[in-house]
Amino acid sequence: MNTVSQRTIERLSLYRRRLMVELADKDYIFSHQLAKLANSTAAQVRRDLMHLGYTGVPRKGYKIKDLISCISKFLDPTHIENVVIVGVGNLGKALLTFFKGRRPKLSLVACFDIDENKVGTEIAGVPCYHLNEMPQRIKELKVNIGIISSTENATKAISEMMIAAGIRSIINFTCYPLNIADSENVFLEQIDITASFEKAAYFSKTHLKKL
Amino acid sequence: MNTVSQRTIERLSLYRRRLMVELADKDYIFSHQLAKLANSTAAQVRRDLMHLGYTGVPRKGYKIKDLISCISKFLDPTHIENVVIVGVGNLGKALLTFFKGRRPKLSLVACFDIDENKVGTEIAGVPCYHLNEMPQRIKELKVNIGIISSTENATKAISEMMIAAGIRSIINFTCYPLNIADSENVFLEQIDITASFEKAAYFSKTHLKKL
């Protein structure tokens, strides 16, 4: 199968956001200009765009408007996807607030917690239910995408509940490294902020050795 | 130079956290067991550990206690590193609250914002100053690591201020893709949560095609 790498998908997402900003200024953009905006190279940009089936014009570049809609057609779900988030502490709340209404095709429809002070309230305009209700709500709302930002120790159980309820994709912000069997065919994105911090600390002292 | 890849550093960070939990239960661990805990493979684990100069014992494995301190010696700064964070909105506050006091060698000493309601207060026990004061504070406190979680449009200017003030490593949570010249020799970690979301959405529909 002509499978597209995760790296390419990430870059396409970034290209689109950069192009949106550019759109105000001009009509066309060259691969080397987009590369600069996205911190990449012209060759890499052209290679990524190959997957879209959209072709630019030599000496003219890519029509920004068309390129954006082509990336959107490629990346975005055809219909609106419902998304849920489990664990609405500091991070969960930040994610909710930020993404609420931001991506038209991704709709944050519910969040879940076990904290009785949160259950029953609305957080950033999104209703918060008790974790117990999650499986039923996921099925009812046909949710395919789940975000976990609970405490670490609850991660595994939550992911199992999600998968059993039919979730197709999980984004895990906790430190717990989920291990999902291939046979489940669930996409997993592990975001390890702690590792990023330790990496930044490590390279703050070492990476300048390449001098 | 025997440079260690970013991927390896990330995994070492994860190994350490997993080992900390394991330590309560047992003394030794095999590469295949650690691999399972870290969602990796035995060969990958052994390869990563090669960099540490710590050797395990065939038929016995790695002494968890020693392995942890060896990873710490390798990853952690020798002395306490001061860290600052710029932009203390929802995300910045979550980061502050989470990391405050969590990593003994990384000390969050100050945060900066331009919101007058925040300047002059303490957030999660960390003093918040006006952005204007940043260069001076960074120099005074010998800060090497800076986190950006401001609004997107301020990112570039903030990074330039940081670099001019002597920061060695930047973690950028905003969507703006920073481009730091190689000659600056500043390590950059770009955390693009938006791309992660769009990736999760993309693969929720497509990745099961490998069936």
Added chain:
DNA sequence: GATCAACTGTTTTTTATTTCACAATTTTTA
């Protein structure tokens, strides 16, 4: 309308990362 310059799309090459495979080592067992 021929020529030039500057781009694109794609093939090839290079580089980086992961996996494999196995000799060397150590413990266990007999």
Added chain:
DNA sequence: TAAAAATTGTGAAATAAAAAACAGTTGATC
């Protein structure tokens, strides 16, 4: 004490990703 079993450390092979190279277009120029 010798043989068997299991695990390590690492060179070599395989795979994945990025960069370079280049033929083919296209618009601009004369």
